[in-house]
Amino acid sequence: MELNNPALPLETAIATKLDEAIGWARESSLWPMIFGTACCAIEFMSVAASKYDISRFGAEVVRFSPRQADLLIVAGTVTYKQGPILKQIYDQMSEPKWVVSMGACACSGGFYDNYTTMQGIDTIIPVDLYVGGCPPRPEALLDALLSLQKDLRTNKYNSERHKDFKGALDNV
Amino acid sequence: MFENITVPSDKIHQFIKDKYEEGFNYLLDITAIDYTEYVEAQEEEFAVVYVLRHENFKQHVVIKTYLSKLIIESVSYLFKGANWLEREVYDQYGIIFKNHPNLRRILNHKEFVGHPLRKAYPITKGQLLHEVDDLIDEMNNRLLSKEVVCKLDDGHFSECNKDIMFLNLGPSHPASHGTIRTYVALDGETIECAVSEIGYLHRGFEKSCENHSYNQIVPYTDRLNYCSAISNNIAFVKTVEDMLGITLSERAQALRVMLLELSRIEDHVVCLAAVLVDMGGLTNYWYMYNPREDIYDLLSKLTGARLTNSYMRVGGMTNDLYEGFEADLKEVIKKVQYGVEQTLSLIKHNRIFHDRTQNVGVISKEDALSYAMTGPNLRATGVPFDMRKDTPYYGYEKYEFDVVVGSVGDVYDRVMVRFGEIDESIKIIEQVMKNLPEGEVSVKDASVTLPTKEAVYTTIEGAMNQFKLTFEGVKVPVGEHYGSIEATNGELGFYIVSDGSGTPYKVKVKAPSFTAMSAYPEMIEGFQLADAILTLGSLNIIAGEMDR
Numbered sequence: 214m215e216l217n218n219p220a221l222p223l224e225t226a227i228a229t230k231l232d233e234a235i236g237w238a239r240e241s242s243l244w245p246m247i248f249g250t251a252c253c254a255i256e257f258m259s260v261a262a263s264k265y266d267i268s269r270f271g272a273e274v275v276r277f278s279p280r281q282a283d284l285l286i287v288a289g290t291v292t293y294k295q296g297p298i299l300k301q302i303y304d305q306m307s308e309p310k311w312v313v314s315m316g317a318c319a320c321s322g323g324f325y326d327n328y329t330t331m332q333g334i335d336t337i338i339p340v341d342l343y344v345g346g347c348p349p350r351p352e353a354l355l356d357a358l359l360s361l362q363k364d365l366r367t368n369k370y371n372s373e374r375h376k377d378f379k380g381a382l383d384n385v
Numbered sequence: 386m387f388e389n390i391t392v393p394s395d396k397i398h399q400f401i402k403d404k405y406e407e408g409f410n411y412l413l414d415i416t417a418i419d420y421t422e423y424v425e426a427q428e429e430e431f432a433v434v435y436v437l438r439h440e441n442f443k444q445h446v447v448i449k450t451y452l453s454k455l456i457i458e459s460v461s462y463l464f465k466g467a468n469w470l471e472r473e474v475y476d477q478y479g480i481i482f483k484n485h486p487n488l489r490r491i492l493n494h495k496e497f498v499g500h501p502l503r504k505a506y507p508i509t510k511g512q513l514l515h516e517v518d519d520l521i522d523e524m525n526n527r528l529l530s531k532e533v534v535c536k537l538d539d540g541h542f543s544e545c546n547k548d549i550m551f552l553n554l555g556p557s558h559p560a561s562h563g564t565i566r567t568y569v570a571l572d573g574e575t576i577e578c579a580v581s582e583i584g585y586l587h588r589g590f591e592k593s594c595e596n597h598s599y600n601q602i603v604p605y606t607d608r609l610n611y612c613s614a615i616s617n618n619i620a621f622v623k624t625v626e627d628m629l630g631i632t633l634s635e636r637a638q639a640l641r642v643m644l645l646e647l648s649r650i651e652d653h654v655v656c657l658a659a660v661l662v663d664m665g666g667l668t669n670y671w672y673m674y675n676p677r678e679d680i681y682d683l684l685s686k687l688t689g690a691r692l693t694n695s696y697m698r699v700g701g702m703t704n705d706l707y708e709g710f711e712a713d714l715k716e717v718i719k720k721v722q723y724g725v726e727q728t729l730s731l732i733k734h735n736r737i738f739h740d741r742t743q744n745v746g747v748i749s750k751e752d753a754l755s756y757a758m759t760g761p762n763l764r765a766t767g768v769p770f771d772m773r774k775d776t777p778y779y780g781y782e783k784y785e786f787d788v789v790v791g792s793v794g795d796v797y798d799r800v801m802v803r804f805g806e807i808d809e810s811i812k813i814i815e816q817v818m819k820n821l822p823e824g825e826v827s828v829k830d831a832s833v834t835l836p837t838k839e840a841v842y843t844t845i846e847g848a849m850n851q852f853k854l855t856f857e858g859v860k861v862p863v864g865e866h867y868g869s870i871e872a873t874n875g876e877l878g879f880y881i882v883s884d885g886s887g888t889p890y891k892v893k894v895k896a897p898s899f900t901a902m903s904a905y906p907e908m909i910e911g912f913q914l915a916d917a918i919l920t921l922g923s924l925n926i927i928a929g930e931m932d933r
């Protein structure tokens with residue numbers, strides 16, 4: 214059954230319940246694809262290791278294959294040379310998908326304001342959550358994960374949210 | 386011991402050849418300098434600089450030549466490592482190397498226009514890349530050199546005279562440790578030919594140095610080899626201190642030694658954890674990675690940051706040890722030893738580990754030297770070059786420790802050398818802590834280090850001093866200097882050109898990962914695909930340092 218089917222009366226009992234059920238299921242089975250390029254990726258290793266242990270939140274099935282993942286974590290500096298690769302990975306992920314930008318570099322270029330560093334990955338792909346820090350502490354990334362999960366639980370995300378996004382590498 | 390020599394450009398080629406014959410056959414670095422905005426008039430606008438080390442490892446020479454035309458003879462037939470180094474100079478400065486086998490960009494992407502390290506190139510002028518390089522022509526040349534002839538159809542390989550499959554390893558691949566790409570031609574499972582593409586993490590460190598003051602650069606150095614930030618800090622500030630003629634107090638020197646060795650441990654544990662995961666041994670990851678967390682805790686307490694510590698300053702370091710540091714350090718060491726012990730008990734007599742690593746990804750002594758590999762990767766081939774022994778600094782000669790060497794130069798040796806080095810580093814740390822001298826950790830020199838907070842708030846001189854140092858930076862005398870230390874991955878050097886101001890005119894990093902990676906394609910040819918993954922892991926390629 215199509216959940217967002219406009220033919221259905223809004224807020225039918227079954228649709229609401231199903232949405233909730235799906236939100237709950239999604240919340241605790243996020244499969245991250247980690248696009249780790251630099252120092253921030255080393256902090257991601259800590260997030261995955263036993264002290265911080267991302268599996269406590271049901272997101273430990275780290276996939277390096279975008280087609281199997283629904284959460285893209287971009288950890289590290291993204292240069293112009295990586296642009297087309299990141300975009301391709303994003304495009305290969307199937308909906309619904311979410312993007313977390315981890316660290317100052319991915320968010321804004323960080324302190325690399327120069328000829329080679331992209332000034333934020335939202336130049337080319339849409340981002341749902343920005344995590345500040347250089348690098349962010351593991352707790353900060355876990356916090357981002359928790360807030361994403363909360364939004365999933367409450368069905369805050371709609372699939373149309375990035376409809377109008379147009380990145381620098383789109384349609385070229 | 387070192388010499389600086391300037392040679393006219395028509396003699397340079399012969400000169401390098403003569404030096405090579407004399408025994409200077411270990412090429413550390415090649416770089417160029419754009420003098421167009423320099424304070425002192427120079428012979429020509431551009432110069433090329435070679436840094437060579439003698440085969441006794443104790444001396445090095447810095448050879449400079451001014452170019453009237455931006456073209457110079459390639460030395461890639463003498464040194465295998467020159468191939469990539471010359472490509473970088475071409476990419477960054479636009480200097481042509483005659484008779485170079487493959488002169489193309491290496492760090493910047495293929496659609497890039499201009500040469501970013503020229504002074505005329507604006508620092509913030511970014512250029513988008515729309516499509517990645519297909520590496521077809523590079524691969525084709527490589528195939529032809531092995532007598533594999535493939536037809537090219539519309540930019541793709543079609544039929545070959547051998548049954549070949551083409552595959553991209555990376556740039557985004559779980560085992561590529563960052564973004565590194567290797568394009569391989571497979572005959573069954575065996576790698577027939579390989580070409581690597583780097584530069585994905587080229588984030589403009591060297592250009593960014595040109596608009597930051599010396600102390601502002603320290604945080605950037607953290608992010609070169611981000612697995613052991615402090616050792617990069619030390620390599621950089623030590624070079625600057627050498628230029629300033631500063632000698633640190635005994636305490637500061639001893640602390641730096643201790644921190645260098647702690648960084649070495651920190652770096653080796655993560656490399657070993659990762660290489661064993663690549664092999665499928667996940668258990669050890671927890672054994673090896675958890676002590677790293679303990680090191681993080683210790684360093685956060687000491688420096689305020691887990692990973693990117695920025696602990697060093699020109700002339701010393703931000704603060705002295707905190708009370709109770711020694712006890713904390715002892716605990717951490719115990720945990721490291723436990724992790725190493727447990728991991729070794731898993732692999733030492735493990736048949737799978739031996740079969741997967743022995744005689745795999747081999748590089749000979751001669752090749753390793755020709756590629757100017759350094760550090761544990763070089764020592765694994767049996768060459769006992771270690772700057773801590775050959776050109777000691779900070780009193781390394783006082784400490785008792787062994788240089789760990791391998792014999793074959795395979796993955797096994799590289800892994801085991803790192804395990805051995807962890808033990809040696811612990812020995813050094815214990816000796817340092819036993820006899821830690823008293824004293825200041827920073828030099829007291831108003832032109833180098835900041836005054837105390839009290840002086841800033843209560844005296845006019847203090848306030849002025851703070852203001853000037855913060856805004857103008859430490860003024861380094863006009864000149865050029867190459868300085869290096871034995872960092873975790875080997876000889877990490879900085880070539881700094883100063884114009885007398887508080888900002889360097891030029892900085893070039895001699896990065897151990899860069900030279901190791903240049904050897905990688907040749908190392909994996911003839912081995913199986915799965916071996917290529919282990920070989921990469923065992924070389925400990927850190928993209929931040931390689932691509933800068």
Ligand code: SF4
Nearest residue numbers: 252316317318347348
């Ligand atoms: S944000 Fe900082 S730690 Fe993260 S990749 Fe960038 S420089 Fe490295």
